Amino acid sequence: MRITRVREREDPRLRAFADLPARDGGEGQAIVVEGEIAVARALAGEHPVRAVLLTPSHRERLGVAIDEGVEVLEADAELVRQVVGFDFHRGCVAVMDRPRSPSLEELVARVHGWPAGPRMVLVAEGLADPANLGAVIRNARAFGVDLVLHGGGADPWSRRAIRAAMGHGFSLPVVACDDLPSAVAAVEQALGAAARSVAAVVQLGAVPLSSYRAPPRLLLLVGNEGAGLSAPLRALADDVVTIPLASGVDSLNVAAATAVLLWSLSSARS
DSSP: OOEEEOOOTTOGGGGGGTTHHHHSSOTTSEEEEESHHHHHHHHHSSSOEEEEEEOHHHHHHHGGGSOTTSEEEEOOHHHHHHHHOOSTTTTEEEEEEOOOOOOHHHHHHHHHTSOSSOEEEEEEEOOOOHHHHHHHHHHHHHTTOSEEEEESSOOTTSHHHHHHHTTGGGSSOEEEOSSHHHHHHHHHHHHOTTOEEEEEOOSTTSEEGGGOOOOSEEEEEEOBTTTBSOHHHHTTOSEEEEOOOOTTOOOOOHHHHHHHHHHHHHHHHO
16 A cells, blocks of 8 residues: 655645545535445445545554555645635545446346345435435445435435435445336336335324234335325335324434334344
8 A cells, every 4th residue: 555645735745635524425426425434335335435645543444444446645634624615524534436327227237147046126216415315325235225225315325315314325335216116116027926015104094013924025105204205106016004102293204214214124024
């Protein structure tokens, strides 16, 4: 690993990290990963990291996790702060290309290639807050979800979403879908005849979560906390479940609700 020590803000090798907040998000642009834990997960993932800018102590701890092809720039914490222009980096920042979402055909082929056995797909529709979306991705990784499909909401590769996910999106397939209902229908079909789509709702008549018998292969559909699931996606659900709440409480934050749902459904399948 070749390490370049930089001491001046004007060093041309720092251009990849300059003004990163203005470039956060946007198709085809670089994405930013902040913090040692998230950067380590990015380095271990399948998406190539271009460069890292970090303090000596962070570089020592990351050590062999940094591949030879990654540009390594080392600087003191104050210079890192000056260069990147924001304070959330915690002395360790990586820049990488935005992960490419597969086409629907590629996605279906990937699901067809899964070995036999239990599988769970999380479908997140219209989650506008990147912190919520990131937390949902972190929950998905924690409870053994195999694939996350999302659409109509925040960018999972924004800085806030990556921070909230703690970098777990780099070790879990997270796929953006322009036509989420079509993707859900295709993935459910690829999962096999026994697969079922389960919509999480807040309504009378839905099955209480603790009473629901989860199938070995399922797609869990969660929607925007205010609007819920869209009618086209809701129409695809084979089952509807709800989390019973105390009187006077109308809903949970979507990240909290997703954690409860995934824990219960994964426990019921084990």
